[in-house]
Amino acid sequence: MDNNILIQTRELSKYYADGKVVALDKVSFSIKKGEFFAIKGPSGSGKSTLLHLIGGLDQPTSGEMYFEGKDLNSFLKQSGSRLKNIGFVFQVFYLWPTLNVLQNVLLPLVELRMSAKAKTQRAQELLSTVGLSHKRQSAISKLSVGERQRVAIARALVAQPKLVLADEPTGSLDSKNAENILQLFKKINRESGATIVIVTHERMLDSYFDRSITLFDGKIKSS
């Protein structure tokens, strides 16, 4: 296998309702290390299902998935492996409302053996990257939707994962905020070298990505 490949899938399928609903049908593709990659397609095409499978949150009905050449599910079962290798950004952010901005970003680091000072420093650096260092003590409820998404991005990056998966990160944002977020992802991809995979149904955003695939009814329509 090519050493430059981070994620590879072979004939990946996912069925629901005893096979009556086909979410993904024999999807094979690969993502290179450091790529800014998009999974596109209309609603119900299987984009989020594919993202969840790549992130190890769901199991395929059939097919194979590899992370740096290793079987993905076995690899993610190793203690701390998910945290150190995969960061998630969800469409509806899923921030803890009772924790402030800095604490939300620190959440994944609870698992890592680092000094409290080093953890805080890293979280503050990321908040600075996403332009929220001045709001680190703010309550989540006081933030705008765009700001909340930035906190979620900082949280996904704080453990310095090799792969960041973002499920329609601009879906809840207006066009200006959506563009800002995509520019931010691009900047992070360029500066940190992390591979970023974004699920989107917006066609107009093509120019941002190194490469993309388009799904339709669970199959790759174009790549």
Place this chain on the structure above:
Amino acid sequence: MNILTITFNNIWNRKIRSLLTVLGVGISIAAFVAIIGLSEGLKASFISNFRSRGTDLVVVEKGILDILSSKVDLSYKDKFKAMPEVEAAAPILLDLYSFKFKQFIVLYGWEPDSYLFKELKVQGRLPKGDQEVILGALAAKRLNKTTGEQLNIKGKQYRVAGIFQSKSIIEDGAVIMSLESLQKLKDAQGKVSLYNIKLSIPSRSKTSYAQISESIERGEDEIARAFPELEVKNIQSFISNNTPMYMIFNFTWALSIVAFIIVILGIVNTMAASVLERTQEIGILLAIGWRNLSIVGMVLCESMLLGLAGGLVGLGLGYLMMNIFVLSPQLAGLMAMTYDPALIAKVMMISLGLGVVSGVYPALKAISIEPMKVLRYG
């Protein structure tokens, strides 16, 4: 930030529920503190009562249910005294009399030349004949009597010859009269309830505790062998094996177990509700890479903190309840208020243990959350 910060955050953000749980745990723990504290306090009072007199052994009728129903012949006194192991033998007749409604006072009948009087500090004088009594300071206060006044016991008038102070709270709350007087009053001529035996242990103050215990054990064996028809016990074993006391201990522990079950159910309910409420948060923690062990740690930490906080509240409430009980007319004069560090440590350990046990089910529920379901259905 660590798991403890998150735990405090969880508790703080569910203030009312957390407070109610802590109160629920606290009330159950308070019941435990009060009933165990009272029974242990009662036991300590009885032990101190015998020890303050310098008593090594107690002799009672064999197979009796309680000390008040024990009847031993007074004639044993000389037989005990004839034994080389025995330094002194004091016959005691006991009774319990209610001067006012439910205000019980212990009545002691002692021989006028008993060694037991040596340990008392008497203001006034010792009782003479069968018309006089002396009152413990606490009994005098409760009965509102001073030296020279008359006291009516079971329809008979007695003159208060003096007020004494004793190291034992039971004696301090008691009335002492001559053995003969109480025998007449109780219609128990020639009988006593028990004997207090002081053994001949040379240079006792310079002898080690282990050697004294050994001498007491030897004396106990000798007297038991010489009088197999009687029950001979050292103080500790006499109090612990005393049937009513034994029943009280068992009863209090049975009540405590019920209280603990209530505590466990209370914390399980709170924690299970808290986990259910936080399904989304826990699911996301699992999705961002938290290990199951950390989720279990977070839930257990929260239930342990609730248990510990409940334990502290319970200690405060329990000792408050004990104070009220000890000062009540029913118990005043039977025991003193004590703060036993061993009981405090036991309560905190039990509270922590109950917190851990209560957290297991909610913790298992938490790690069974599937992040995919949270992401799919919110």
